[in-house]
Amino acid sequence: MTSKYSIVTSDLTVKALQDSGYKSTAHAIAELIDNGIEAGADLVELFVVEGTYRPSERARHRVETIAVIDNGHGMDGETLRQSLRFGAGTRQHRRGIGRFGVGLPNSSISQCDRVDVWSWTNGPDNALHTHLDLAELRAGLEEVPEPKHEPVPEEWHRLSHALGPTGTLVQWTQLERVQWRGAEATLANTESLIGRIYRRLITKGTRIRLVPVRGWFPLAGERDARPNDPLYLTAPSSTPFPFDAKPMFRPHGGGNSGEIGVERFMVKGHDGADHPVLVRASIAVDAARRPDISGEEWPREVSPTLNPGDTPWGKHAAKNLGISLIRADRELDLDTGWTNSYDPVERWWGVEIDFPPQLDEVFGVTNNKQAATIFSSLSSFNWRDEAAGLSFEEFRDQLREEGDSRLSLIEIVYYIREKLLGNLRTNLTDQTRGTRSNRKRHEEVEAKAEHVLRRRKEETQPSLTDVLADQATVEERQQQQFESLVKVHKYSPTDAERIIAETTANDRHIQLLTSRNPDSPAFFNVEFIPGMLQVSLNMDHPAYSDLIAVLDQDLDSASKEELAERLVTAANAFKLLLLSWARYEDEQPDKPRARAKQMRQDWGRIAREFLSPDDEDDE
Structure with a gap:
């Protein structure tokens, strides 16, 4: 009898796939939304389905199924089968929000033990279906099951608005690692992140429909995700009244790009070409932090003596601290490494770094599109420690002569650290310097x-x-x-x-x-x-x-x-x-x-x- 000495066992492989680094269930769901948007969808639906069984009256209904349906162009059999292979996705290019094509299987297995995919190019009744099941992987399954013709299940016909001539349905079941128990809790915790990640696309017309379901009947609370802009320049948005219909911040700084508040840098990619990186900054308007602005007084139900950070919009801003990293109109991360965590004034500024996919290697974009590790590591970089007494201009020239690959990012970091953030913080301190609440100290x-x-x-x-x-x-x-x-x-x-x-x-x-x-x-x-x-x-x-x-x-x-x-x-x-x-x-x-x-x-x-x-x- 011949023994097999596999370098990696099936159980270890499954464990590695489950621990694929997604920060949360919401981040994993975002990968499925990415796929729909990349497929040209203008409507993506997220369904969170609770079961009807509860072990007691006080117990909550448990989420049993999560599904994403889009009206994109759909997939043929070969593309569908490839889409469930790890590391062999269909989007290897660098033009859209896709990265390496590993999102569908990795995100799914990080949350559930079984993922089913239906995709169609000639109506949902002519869909092709395949799946991945961790039990089968543990038992030695080595190939993605060949797609077979199978209509989209009837329950999705009743719930979905996106079922049309073309599209895709991804369904997660056996949800062993989902963070939240109920449908509304899952949607509420996912909605803010989705609104932030896709804020630009939503503003441009992409709909992301959020639907809570119990026992295959929709619950109250269906809505479309609204933009959640950490720069607070977008309106309408998810910001609480009165800043849901008007910007809460204004652009900050003159900028060199022809747009107020936007500084433009050119960064060389690994393709040898120079690509633009835009640094956009914003700062709170006076009315967000002061109740005494003529014609823009705070709502009657909000006390004028309340600390601005304790207002509904101030609490909203506290959840959007950091520098937003935007790649191809999609947010990768809201990096908090640039903030002073104990200073409540930090919530009142916004900074966004906008770069194209051609600079993925320069910024250190991860496969799961959740971070730009090289750029984020520079949040704690102190150029003076490395410059050994040189001025920044001398240090920059030295890096250029040495061919240091970090030079372009260091120049951006220098601008943010030495010029932008200090100026923002100074202006914010001065904004409320003479207010009653400030004088009380x-x-x-x-x-x-x-x-x-x-x-x-x-x-x-x-x-x-x-x-x-x-x-x-x-x-x-x-x-x-x-x-x-x-x-x-x-x-x-x-x-x-x-x-x-x-x-x-x-x-x-x-x-x-x-x-x-x-x-x-x-x-x-x-x-x-x-x-x-x-x-x-x-x-x-x-x-x-x-x-x-x-x-x-x-x-x-x-x-x-x-x-x-x-x-x-x-x-x-x-x-x-x-x-x-x-x-x-x-x-x-x-x-x-x-x-x-x-x-x-x-x-x-x-x-x-x-x-x-x-x-x-x-x-």
Whole structure:
């Protein structure tokens, strides 16, 4: 008897096929939709069918069948049989959304133990049918069963709108690895991803019909997938009201492509030709984050005091964080490696990288079209570490001379990291800088400072702002404050008027602001306005980002680990500030050093009063 020594056993082969790397059931379903769109379909239907049996009244109905039907051009027998071979698909070209033709069998086996395919070119009653069954593969099946004439089952005739002269039906049964139990849960979790992956195609007219079914009868909730655009430039879309019918973002940046907000790069592919890569950017409109925009107030049911991130549209945006990678009008991935996970402002910008299939190898597109691994790996790339002291221009020239294949992508990454994202974040911070919710962060410290100010006013000689106040009318004081807020610190007139009204109502004589001043070396600046001691923190100084912003950012949604990291960052920044002052004293000649020491001691005495607990102040 001759023994067989197969390198790979059938069981191991099946296990490998099941673990083919699909992120979710929704991603696997997307492969089936790809096939329909690639076949020229303008209608693709997704059916999720529950069984009628439940082991108890409280138990949910379980999904038993998932099917995708399209009205594409269908397949003949040879093409149908080839479509179920692993690694031997029919779409080896690089023109459409297809990749290597492995999507149908790989995605199917990753979710189910049996996949059946009907395809027809002369009506569904003349369909050809074949299948793959894991039990048969484990038993040693080596060939895809030869397709046979078999009409599309009657139940699909009752449910489908896509059955026409040509088309294909893919049916999954024995669903051992589907993530969600019920039909609606499966569709709800799939709908957002499908709307995002195919947003451009849906906008251009492709319909993706979503149908929940139980016992072969449709349930309530049938709908077409709507575009889910992480750049929020598409309307209509799945974004909650009022941004379902109008864009929630606007294009950002001038761009060099002739289109606002779009930067164009030319990248050499493995075919030796240069191909365009478009970097598209967007940023939230004021009305998405502020309830006080005239004519665009928030819906009545949404409180104007609600944090913008807690609005229905803000929560929607939180699920679309990252840079969207688009290939042939289809999204591969929403890459979160470029975001600061603890910063809620990140949800309010969008960036899209659009490249053609000819650059698949350059970007590192995976067979299952779920990632561009080479590009995504550069999200953590720090060119300065590798440049060893060179400027970016010098480093770029060095890479060019060395023939480094990453050069084109590194140039794109440099643009995104060094120019685009920083500018987006700066604009978003400034967008709400003067709002009531943003100003609330300073109220407690201003109130305590005001308490100390009033006590010192009784105990010391009049300050400069006290003297100036005696020389000006109330109107003159407010006018000077208004001009400072608008002209110096770039607050909007509306915000400036509201800030002045609040300080007047609270009888405040000290105020803490944030300001942009990239040309100033100072961490903070002091203005002596009649009756108002105004302190502005320079947001362009490193001490602000490391000490103030890192703690002022959203605390409620941050994890314990994130909070601990932010506290360490702030503590280190504060210590470095003290060390920088020490070095300042160290560099002074003898007399200025003595004056600096005296200033440090005087400031320390006043700081003791400002930082002392309230009960100590009252003693």
